[in-house]
Amino acid sequence: xxxxxxxxxxxxxxxxxxxxxxxxxxxxxxxxxxxxxxxxxxxxxxxxxxxxxxxxxxxxxxxxxxxxxxxxxxxxxxxxxxxxxxxxxxxxxxxxxxxxxxxxxxxxxxxxxxxxxxxxxxxxxxxxxxxxxxxxxxxxxxxxxxxxxxxxxxxxxxxxxxxxxxxxxxxxxxxxxxxxxxxxxxxxxxxxxxxxxxxxxxx
Numbered sequence: 001x002x003x004x005x006x007x008x009x010x011x012x013x014x015x016x017x018x019x020x021x022x023x024x025x026x027x028x029x030x031x032x033x034x035x036x037x038x039x040x041x042x043x044x045x046x047x048x049x050x051x052x053x054x055x056x057x058x059x060x061x062x063x064x065x066x067x068x069x070x071x072x073x074x075x076x077x078x079x080x081x082x083x084x085x086x087x088x089x090x091x092x093x094x095x096x097x098x099x100x101x102x103x104x105x106x107x108x109x110x111x112x113x114x115x116x117x118x119x120x121x122x123x124x125x126x127x128x129x130x131x132x133x134x135x136x137x138x139x140x141x142x143x144x145x146x147x148x149x150x151x152x153x154x155x156x157x158x159x160x161x162x163x164x165x166x167x168x169x170x171x172x173x174x175x176x177x178x179x180x181x182x183x184x185x186x187x188x189x190x191x192x193x194x195x196x197x198x199x200x201x202x203x
Contacts, residue, residue, distance in 0.1 A: 001117045002044065004028040006036035007052035007079065011191050012102065016050070019106050020113060033057030040070050047117040048097060053080035053087070054198055061090055068095055077116050081195035088123055098122030102195070139185050140200040147184070148202070150177040154190055155197035 003020060007013045008031045017027050028043055030036035034057050040049065051067060052058065067076050075097040078088070088099035097116040100109065101124060112122045143151065146167070153163035160174045167174075178190075187193045 001047045002026045003113060004039055004046045004049045006030040008055040009191055019110060023110055033063055046074060049074060049076045050079050051076055053078050053083045064091055064096060065094055082199040085128055092123060101127055142184060147177055147181055150174060151181055151197045152202045155194045155202050
C-alpha cells in the first residue's frame with residue numbers, strides 16, 4: 001500500500017515513515033500543502049494521503065476538499081494535534097477517509113492507516129465522544145510575555161541557542177523557561193508545544 005505523509009514537523013514525519021515503513025508500506029512525504037499536491041500529481045497513485053491540518057499552505061477544510069478532488073479523487077485523512085471534534089466531523093462529512101489525532105499510540109496509528117488505505121473510514125471513538133476541552137490558546141494566554149517569546153521561537157523551529165541570542169538571554173535561562181512552558185501547556189516535548197503555539201497563531 002502506498003501512503004503519502006504530508007506534515008511540516010520533521011520529527012513527526014520521520015517517525016511516521018519509520019513506523020509505517022517497518023510495516024511494509026510504500027511511503028512518500030511532503031512538508032507543505034503545495035509539495036503534497038505536487039506529489040499527488042507526479043507520483044504513482046497513493047492508497048491514502050495523510051494531510052496535516054495546520055501545515056504551511058493548508059487552508060483548513062477548503063484544502064482538504066481540493067486534495068479530495070485531485071486526479072479524479074483519492075482517499076485523504078486529516079492528521080492533527082489540536083483540531084476540534086467539530087472539524088473532524090466536518091472533514092468526515094466532506095468525504096475524508098478519516099481523522100487521526102497526533103496523540104494516537106503508534107500501534108493504533110498503524111492500524112488506522114491500514115484500515116483507511118483499505119477503503120474504510122476511521123475516527124477514534126474516544127476522541128469523537130469526549131467532552132470538549134478548552135481551546136489550546138487559552139493556556140497560551142496564561143503565559144508571561146517572556147514565556148510567550150520563547151514559545152514563539154520554539155514554534156519557528158529555533159534552537160535554544162538561537163532563542164537565547166534573539167532574546168539576549170543565556171541558554172540555561174531558556175531551558176528553565178521551556179520547563180515552565182511544558183508544565184503550563186501540559187505537554188512533554190518541543191514538538192507538542194510548537195503545535196499548540198502554531199494553533200494559537202504564534203507562528
